[in-house]
Amino acid sequence: MAGAPAAAPAPLARRARWRGWALDAIGGMVLLYLFLPIFVIILYSFNRPEGRFNFVWKEFSLEAWRDPFKYAPLVDAMKLSLKVASISTAVATVFGSLIALALCRYKFRGSGPIGLLLVLPLTTPEVVLGSSLLSLFLDLNAHMGFATIVIAHIMFSVSYVALTVRARIRGFDWTLEEAAMDLGATPWRVLRKVTLPLIAPGIVAAAMLSFALSLDDFIITLFNSGSEVTYPLYVYGARRAAFPPQINVLATTILVGSLALLGLTVLWQQRRLKQALVA
Amino acid sequence: MAGTAAGSARRNPWAPYLLVLPGVLWLLVFFVVPIVTLASTSIAGAGRPWWDGYARAFTDYGAFILRSFRFSLLATLVALVLAYPLAYVMAFRAGRFKHFLLGLVILPFFTTFLVRTFAWKTILNDGGPVVGLLIWLHLLPADGRLLNTNWAVVGGLTYNFLPFMVLPIYVSLEKIDRRLVEAAQDLYCSPIRAFGKVVFPLSLPGVFAGSLLTFIPASGDFINAELLGSPNQRMIGTVIQNQFLQVHDYPLAASLSFVLMTIITIAVIAYARVLGTEDLA
Numbered sequence: 001m002a003g004a005p006a007a008a009p010a011p012l013a014r015r016a017r018w019r020g021w022a023l024d025a026i027g028g029m030v031l032l033y034l035f036l037p038i039f040v041i042i043l044y045s046f047n048r049p050e051g052r053f054n055f056v057w058k059e060f061s062l063e064a065w066r067d068p069f070k071y072a073p074l075v076d077a078m079k080l081s082l083k084v085a086s087i088s089t090a091v092a093t094v095f096g097s098l099i100a101l102a103l104c105r106y107k108f109r110g111s112g113p114i115g116l117l118l119v120l121p122l123t124t125p126e127v128v129l130g131s132s133l134l135s136l137f138l139d140l141n142a143h144m145g146f147a148t149i150v151i152a153h154i155m156f157s158v159s160y161v162a163l164t165v166r167a168r169i170r171g172f173d174w175t176l177e178e179a180a181m182d183l184g185a186t187p188w189r190v191l192r193k194v195t196l197p198l199i200a201p202g203i204v205a206a207a208m209l210s211f212a213l214s215l216d217d218f219i220i221t222l223f224n225s226g227s228e229v230t231y232p233l234y235v236y237g238a239r240r241a242a243f244p245p246q247i248n249v250l251a252t253t254i255l256v257g258s259l260a261l262l263g264l265t266v267l268w269q270q271r272r273l274k275q276a277l278v279a
Numbered sequence: 280m281a282g283t284a285a286g287s288a289r290r291n292p293w294a295p296y297l298l299v300l301p302g303v304l305w306l307l308v309f310f311v312v313p314i315v316t317l318a319s320t321s322i323a324g325a326g327r328p329w330w331d332g333y334a335r336a337f338t339d340y341g342a343f344i345l346r347s348f349r350f351s352l353l354a355t356l357v358a359l360v361l362a363y364p365l366a367y368v369m370a371f372r373a374g375r376f377k378h379f380l381l382g383l384v385i386l387p388f389f390t391t392f393l394v395r396t397f398a399w400k401t402i403l404n405d406g407g408p409v410v411g412l413l414i415w416l417h418l419l420p421a422d423g424r425l426l427n428t429n430w431a432v433v434g435g436l437t438y439n440f441l442p443f444m445v446l447p448i449y450v451s452l453e454k455i456d457r458r459l460v461e462a463a464q465d466l467y468c469s470p471i472r473a474f475g476k477v478v479f480p481l482s483l484p485g486v487f488a489g490s491l492l493t494f495i496p497a498s499g500d501f502i503n504a505e506l507l508g509s510p511n512q513r514m515i516g517t518v519i520q521n522q523f524l525q526v527h528d529y530p531l532a533a534s535l536s537f538v539l540m541t542i543i544t545i546a547v548i549a550y551a552r553v554l555g556t557e558d559l560a
Binding site (some may be wrong): 024027037038041056063081093098102124129138139159216219224235248251252255 | 292294295296298299301302303305306307309310311312313314316318320342361362364365367368371372380382383386387388389392393394395396397398399400402403404406438441442470489491492495496498499500501502506515517519520523524529531533536537539540543547552
């Protein structure tokens with residue numbers, strides 16, 4: 001709202017234009033604030049740090065990019081994270097999509113409480129989610145490790161998947177299914193040829209979200225990991241021992257990789273749309 | 280839930296229950312049951328009264344609880360002030376760049392949250408450009424620093440949860456019927472008055488959702504306080520984590536978790552009353 005010349009009563013249109021530009025500038029600066037750390041992450045992947053901590057700029061180097069797998073524990077942590085993310089995403093995507101399908105397609109008693117049950121994990125701080133799960137595992141004397149990490153990740157992903165898929169498939173024309181059945185399609189064929197293609201984009205979006213959340217999760221994992229070390233846990237521990245630029249190289253790779261994946265899904269959806277229009 | 284196919288529902292009344300069964304069971308066993316065990320752990324101190332954990336939570340760690348809510352409230356306010364103009368520009372002024380900007384706001388999610396926080400450590404470091412600029416502008420004393428201050432921690436919290444504030448506000452602004460704004464201006468509302476009387480009230484559900492999505496995770500967060508602050512900035516999340524994983528004082532740790540959750544629930548209900556958006560969820 002600044003920027004309008006306060007002196008003479010400027011014409012209203014000019015003042016409105018100034019106000020708009022000022023808003024654009026503020027919006028741009030907020031975006032810049034969002035991006036500043038990302039620039040730093042990419043820039044410091046090309047740093048040759050002095051000592052063990054990559055926090056101060058020394059000189060340009062491609063060393064870390066040439067040898068990204070130099071630190072075996074970092075690579076192992078990344079592998080573990082990818083494994084956890086794959087399994088938990090697969091399970092959570094199935095569970096969550098089924099819930100979304102039921103909530104959108106059927107009117108049934110209990111759908112209200114189920115909606116609440118889906119929202120509650122998202123409005124509970126991660127420390128509480130992580131520590132309550134830990135108290136359950138302690139009560140059961142369970143061995144903390146890979147299995148407990150996966151259980152925890154499925155738990156918080158199911159809600160995200162169900163809510164994302166539900167938002168995307170709300171208001172679909174389900175009579176298409178009945179039309180297919182009236183035309184003699186078996187239930188299995190209806191599922192494959194009608195239902196799945198309709199809800200696929202929502203499911204893909206939800207699966208990507210779930211994968212990203214799992215790969216990124218720190219707090220809940222910290223409580224339930226036992227002696228296992230995922231990528232975020234490794235990064236957290238790195239502040240004590242050593243913070244090599246390879247961490248930045250991996251972070252940059254994840255960023256570029258997910259951007260590529262995102263681009264591919266957009267292309268795929270546009271092609272599907274085109275095919276649907278032609279058909 | 281419009282257009283529910285009553286036909287297929289009639290075919291098999293059990294179908295929806297079968298569909299929700301695995302996911303709901305998972306949430307019951309690994310979300311609801313753990314909250315119950317958390318409650319029972321909090322009152323299970325051996326040889327002590329049941330409320331001992333809660334008493335110590337308030338007497339010994341009340342300051343940490345207060346600080347956590349102060350920091351997260353401040354971070355939520357700053358995030359709101361920053362997010363609203365950006366969401367407004369995206370919804371009303373970006374035109375065909377709308378989706379591109381939306382992608383930019385989501386982009387930070389694709390780099391690990393922890394690595395981003397470490398990047399802030401680099402940016403705010405002593406002798407770094409930001410500290411240098413502030414000293415040059417005399418906004419900081421010559422030996423001043425940003426790391427290990429309240430500013431750094433609140434700034435980090437604001438940064439981390441900013442996209443969660445932008446997205447819901449953007450969605451609610453986007454839904455507003457432009458003709459309402461035009462009508463207000465046709466009736467001689469000034470643009471600012473039209474904003475205050477039409478646009479802002481209609482965007483309140485987004486403000487509500489965004490504030491919760493920022494405030495709740497921020498109040499339990501301890502990464503920003505640990506990486507960007509000193510022990511003077513320590514938040515309740517660190518204490519809970521320490522008591523659970525290092526000290527193994529489970530009743531105290533569980534009490535602290537429960538107190539955090541209860542205060543947040545009360546705050547959310549109060550906030551919903553104030554904004555009048557109770558039927559949001």
